[in-house]
Amino acid sequence: MKKIIITIDGPAASGKEKIAKFISKKWKLNHLDSGILYRRLALNFLTNDVDIDNVYQIKKKLNTINNISFRNSLRIRTQKISKLASKIAVYDCVRSFVNKLQHNYVKKNKKKQGFVIDGRDIGSVVFKNADLKLYIEVNPEIRAKRRYKQLIDSGEKSIYPKILKEIKLRDRLDKIRKHSPLIVPKGAYIIDNSGTFKNTIGQIAKLLRKI
């Protein structure tokens, strides 16, 4: 049986992860969050004192890495790692490394009926021939408000204007980079996630019935 692939792209804090998790559970698909791989590499470079402005050091380090964990963890969810991940994601060598990991993951994990993969370039570059491509859209102010609430609810100190500024900066880094910038992939359906989650899922369920 053919394994289906659903891609979810969109800017930082647009809700891709929550949507991907929901789809994964409801339709029994493997979920792969490609952002985790960029974050894991950022943490690796940070702990090994790799100068992230020096592409030669980065390439040298990549040659020594055999395995990267696909697991999420609080250590890779800090603001520092978020910023570092955006910075290293501009390098072609980093993107090729991460893309290979994703293709190997799909090749090896054949048990479930398919995959839902989220990131910034999944439908445009990594899995161009996906069965369904989604692009999640939410304006930066709503994204910042949601992230602010999340942080406050979890007991962290947070300042809304600072979060908004950081989200806009990450959008800029993601959209202006030379290699695989964040775009609406060809053939992708744009999903408006500014309303309720129920509304968002309703839009997606209609599309899923078609495939």
Ligand code: DC
């Ligand atoms: O989705 P996230 O916030 O966990 O991603 C962290 C960073 O990794 C993000 O700022 C940009 C980069 N990234 C990317 O360039 N391409 C992807 N497919 C996924 C993430």
